[in-house]
Amino acid sequence: MQSTYARDVLVVRRTWRAQAISLLGPLTIAAGFVWAIAQPYRITLLHPHHQGFWWLAVEAPLLVVFAGLFFAFVIARPLLADLEEAHGTAR
Amino acid sequence: MEPPAEMVHWLFATGLLLLGLFLLAEVVVGPEVWRARRWRAYLWPGLAFVMGLFMWPVMAFYTNSAIHMYAHGSWAQVLMLAGGAELGLVHGRLTSKWWHLTMPLAFAVTGTAFLVHEQNRWYFARSAFLHHVLGWTFLVAAVIPLVLVFRPRAIVLRSAFALTFVVLACMLYCDRDLAPVFGHLSPLAGVPHR
Numbered sequence: 407m408q409s410t411y412a413r414d415v416l417v418v419r420r421t422w423r424a425q426a427i428s429l430l431g432p433l434t435i436a437a438g439f440v441w442a443i444a445q446p447y448r449i450t451l452l453h454p455h456h457q458g459f460w461w462l463a464v465e466a467p468l469l470v471v472f473a474g475l476f477f478a479f480v481i482a483r484p485l486l487a488d489l490e491e492a493h494g495t496a497r
Numbered sequence: 498m499e500p501p502a503e504m505v506h507w508l509f510a511t512g513l514l515l516l517g518l519f520l521l522a523e524v525v526v527g528p529e530v531w532r533a534r535r536w537r538a539y540l541w542p543g544l545a546f547v548m549g550l551f552m553w554p555v556m557a558f559y560t561n562s563a564i565h566m567y568a569h570g571s572w573a574q575v576l577m578l579a580g581g582a583e584l585g586l587v588h589g590r591l592t593s594k595w596w597h598l599t600m601p602l603a604f605a606v607t608g609t610a611f612l613v614h615e616q617n618r619w620y621f622a623r624s625a626f627l628h629h630v631l632g633w634t635f636l637v638a639a640v641i642p643l644v645l646v647f648r649p650r651a652i653v654l655r656s657a658f659a660l661t662f663v664v665l666a667c668m669l670y671c672d673r674d675l676a677p678v679f680g681h682l683s684p685l686a687g688v689p690h691r
Contacts, residue, residue, distance in 0.1 A: 426525045430518055460500040466670050469511045477518045481537075488533040489526055 424489055431478025438470030499558050503624075503674045510669030512548045516541055517662030524655045538587045546580030549573050568614035571606050579603035597649070600642035608635030620681035627672050634665060 442449050449468065450461045500508075519541040523531040532538040552573035560566045582599040585591035611632030617625040638661045645654050675687050 423525050427522055430522060430525075434514070434518065460504055464500060464504040464507060466507045466510075469507055470514065470670070473511050473514045473518065476515065477522075481519065481522060481540075484534060485522060485526060485530070485537070488530050492530045492533065 424486055427482050427485055427489065431474045431482050434474030434477060435471050436474075438467045438472075438474060441470060442467035501674055502559060503672050505555055505559065506669045506672040509548065509551075510666040510672075512544060512551075513662045513669065514666035516544055516548075517659050517666060519544070520655070520659035520662065524652060524659055532587075539584060542580050542583030542587055544580070546577055546584060549576030549578075549580055552576060562614075564614045564616070568610035571610050575599070575603040575606040594646060594649070597642070597646045601639045601646070604635050604639035604642060608632045608637075608639065611635060617683070620678060621683045621685075623671070623673050623676040623678040623682075626678040627668055631665065631668050634661075634668070638665075 445467070446452060449465055450457050451465065451468075454462060523541075549572070552569055556566055556569035556573060559569065579599040579602070582591060582596040586596055609632070611628050615625055615628035615632065619626050619629050641654055641658045641661060645651065645658060648654060676682070
């Protein structure tokens with residue numbers, strides 16, 4: 407009985423941790439998109455004529471989206487696998 | 498050929514945002530799971546160190562005045578020191594917990610440098626306002642890594658430390674070379690652009 411309870415607690419804890427990690431990247435990406443929609447003039451790619459290299463390469467809302475994408479695909483994915491593995495070991 | 502100064506701020510904001518996300522993820526999963534893969538343990542100290550390295554070209558190419566050079570140079574040094582110390586601690590080369598003091602030192606030096614090298618008053622322009630806010634935020638937030646030296650496993654403090662970087666990133670993203678702040682823009686600042 408006790409071991410079942412302990413297992414349930416572990417599952418719940420793992421679940422919220424996994425959900426939090428899964429959400430960090432998409433939330434960051436969403437923040438970048440919301441910013442881009444709120445201030446479309448910050449996206450120079452939408453009106454690229456007569457813009458220099460830096461104005462086309464460095465656009466703040468897109469940098470936020472990039473950070474979210476990097477976190478979601480490079481950090482969160484293996485981290486979730488490790489979290490799952492740690493959970494399996496604890497069981 | 499150099500990018501406008503505001504873009505350099507945005508690039509460093511991206512670095513700070515990633516730092517915040519890494520630290521937040523470490524708080525969520527716990528240090529054991531975070532360090533399950535060796536490379537991940539080096540991630541945020543390495544990023545801090547690299548940001549320190551990139552601060553050197555900023556010092557060299559954005560020297561508006563001597564005080565700018567000193568400010569950017571001191572940031573480069575303390576960022577590399579803090580990042581390097583954390584790398585040494587993760588690797589095991591450094592063992593004393595007192596090396597963690599390099600982080601509050603980095604915060605304090607960064608905050609002071611922000612305040613000292615901003616010669617204009619708060620409402621001169623947006624960049625001046627943000628430099629003042631960033632400086633005071635860094636100075637006040639230096640308390641968090643300082644207390645973390647003595648209570649390294651405190652979840653609230655570690656979360657606050659991570660979120661500090663996210664907040665600082667948001668401030669840096671708001672920076673523009675020439676833009677009003679809350680409707681204020683000094684006529685001495687120039688004509689705002691897009």
